[in-house]
Amino acid sequence: MIISSQKKFKELLRALKERNIFIIGCGKCATKLHVGGEPEVLEMRKKLTKAGKNIVGWMVMSSACNISSWDDVLAKNPEIGKSEALLVMSCGGGVSLISSLSERQVYPALDTESLGGVRLEDTMKELCGMCGECTVWEFGGICPVSQCPKGLLNGPCGGAMEGKCEVDERTCAWDEIYERQKKLGKLEYLGIVQEPKNHSKKKRRQAV
Amino acid sequence: MSFESKLNKGKFVVTAEISPPKGTDTGDLLKDASMIKDFADAINVTDNQRAIMRMSPVAACSILESKGFETIMHLTCRDRNRLALQSELLGAYALGIKNILVMSGDHPVKGDHEGAKPVYDMDSVQLLGMVQKLNSGFDFSGNRLDGSTDFCAGAVTNIELNEIALMKLEKKISQGVRFIQTQAVFDIEKFSVFLDKIKDTGISKSWIIAGIIPLKSEKSALFLNKNIAGIKVPENIIDRMKNARDPEMKGMEIAAGLIKELHGMCGGVHIMPIGNHEKTKNILEMAGII
Ligand code: SF4
Numbered sequence: 056m057i058i059s060s061q062k063k064f065k066e067l068l069r070a071l072k073e074r075n076i077f078i079i080g081c082g083k084c085a086t087k088l089h090v091g092g093e094p095e096v097l098e099m100r101k102k103l104t105k106a107g108k109n110i111v112g113w114m115v116m117s118s119a120c121n122i123s124s125w126d127d128v129l130a131k132n133p134e135i136g137k138s139e140a141l142l143v144m145s146c147g148g149g150v151s152l153i154s155s156l157s158e159r160q161v162y163p164a165l166d167t168e169s170l171g172g173v174r175l176e177d178t179m180k181e182l183c184g185m186c187g188e189c190t191v192w193e194f195g196g197i198c199p200v201s202q203c204p205k206g207l208l209n210g211p212c213g214g215a216m217e218g219k220c221e222v223d224e225r226t227c228a229w230d231e232i233y234e235r236q237k238k239l240g241k242l243e244y245l246g247i248v249q250e251p252k253n254h255s256k257k258k259r260r261q262a263v
Numbered sequence: 264m265s266f267e268s269k270l271n272k273g274k275f276v277v278t279a280e281i282s283p284p285k286g287t288d289t290g291d292l293l294k295d296a297s298m299i300k301d302f303a304d305a306i307n308v309t310d311n312q313r314a315i316m317r318m319s320p321v322a323a324c325s326i327l328e329s330k331g332f333e334t335i336m337h338l339t340c341r342d343r344n345r346l347a348l349q350s351e352l353l354g355a356y357a358l359g360i361k362n363i364l365v366m367s368g369d370h371p372v373k374g375d376h377e378g379a380k381p382v383y384d385m386d387s388v389q390l391l392g393m394v395q396k397l398n399s400g401f402d403f404s405g406n407r408l409d410g411s412t413d414f415c416a417g418a419v420t421n422i423e424l425n426e427i428a429l430m431k432l433e434k435k436i437s438q439g440v441r442f443i444q445t446q447a448v449f450d451i452e453k454f455s456v457f458l459d460k461i462k463d464t465g466i467s468k469s470w471i472i473a474g475i476i477p478l479k480s481e482k483s484a485l486f487l488n489k490n491i492a493g494i495k496v497p498e499n500i501i502d503r504m505k506n507a508r509d510p511e512m513k514g515m516e517i518a519a520g521l522i523k524e525l526h527g528m529c530g531g532v533h534i535m536p537i538g539n540h541e542k543t544k545n546i547l548e549m550a551g552i553i
């Protein structure tokens with residue numbers, strides 16, 4: 056799941072120059088995380104109207120990052136034609152896709168943060184850093200690329216205090232990795248001298 | 264005799280830490296260095312320590328080397344990718360810098376450029392491995408160098424090690440580390456537990472250089488405990504600082520006492536003053552080292 060959060064409304068208004076706006080929500084991650092589903096789209100409509108915008112219409116796509124026909128979208132939502140801009144309440148993937156298909160001014164309503172998930176009730180952020188060469192089993196399924204703010208592959212830095220990461224209030228990822236591997240009886244993996252990641256696997260412009 | 268030969272010959276070495284200037288004025292840098300000239304076996308020069316931007320350690324080391332000081336250049340993984348790290352190392356070596364101290368480096372959010380991109384293309388273990396390659400005449404990708412390096416590379420460690428931290432230290436040692444500088448020691452008992460723990464890692468005690476921070480006041484002790492990872496000033500020392508009529512003198516006494524006890528236990532001491540090195544000579548004299 057893509058983890059994103061809503062932008063500050065003030066910030067959003069500053070960018071949103073146009074008056075006639077069509078709002079698009081997303082039925083997948085943004086709905087699950089309560090940042091871009093139907094209730095949030097309706098709330099956004101209310102707030103924007105109050106701020107003097109004319110909301111010409113709205114919709115929640117089943118998933119903003121998977122659109123098979125823009126013509127279908129237009130046929131079902133002719134109000135899009137009356138809009139000067141689209142406000143998309145999905146991750147950056149959906150925003151980019153809709154920008155390329157709609158050929159219109161598109162604004163993101165969310166900030167896309169990381170690839171995570173929802174475990175039972177908890178939103179888990181930064182579960183995977185999308186490095187392009189997954190070796191997460193060597194770390195007991197806790198990925199240091201994304202869970203350690205320094206992405207350290209060979210063990211912890213010396214910066215943790217009382218088990219808390221140097222950077223934020225979270226437990227040091229390396230303590231978690233150690234505990235997990237100990238439980239799994241796989242501590243020998245942590246003795247491997249890990250080579251640096253091959254960043255050419257994560258090209259910025261890979262062919263589709 | 265070089266810092267490395269002294270270590271290898273078992274001399275109890277003294278290293279001292281200096282930060283490059285925040286700016287282009289090297290006056291204080293040279294003044295600080297001149298205060299330890301007679302007895303420091305090498306001067307550690309920090310690399311944007313605590314993620315606070317300062318002059319490049321290559322430049323600062325080079326300036327010090329040109330004045331006859333031997334330096335230990337700190338090199339963090341925070342600011343440079345593998346290309347930049349290697350070119351920095353080649354440049355440093357060509358400028359006469361023989362010793363380096365490798366570490367991950369404090370995260371940018373801890374410093375004065377919070378929004379800087381944290382690089383960490385490599386970690387300290389990988390960087391040490393890369394230094395070994397440069398020493399053997401090849402770059403990280405395996406291309407032959409036109410003139411190799413011969414760095415004496417060191418690593419850092421905290422004194423209190425849990426198992427995963429010990430595993431990491433073992434990995435560093437496996438990558439050709441020739442000396443280890445520790446975070447500040449305030450408790451000799453804990454330091455000997457540490458020495459015991461690393462007994463089997465293959466590193467000799469004479470390669471361990473114990474960190475010393477002379478306290479200035481009770482407040483400075485509390486500050487270290489609260490803000491610096493890996494440092495624990497014990498209660499009895501805090502009390503001694505609190506009750507001292509002249510806290511700075513008390514801090515010097517405590518540091519000298521620690522150094523006295525460390526003499527014979529390990530390979531040397533590394534002095535990291537709060538402020539400059541004005542009192543460093545006194546402390547070492549009180550400890551009977553010089
Ligand atoms: S190693 Fe980590 S960042 Fe890379 S693909 Fe696996 S989980 Fe994602």
Ligand code: SF4
Binds near residue numbers: 203207219220227
């Ligand atoms: S404290 Fe742990 S999680 Fe935080 S940067 Fe250091 S190693 Fe990574």
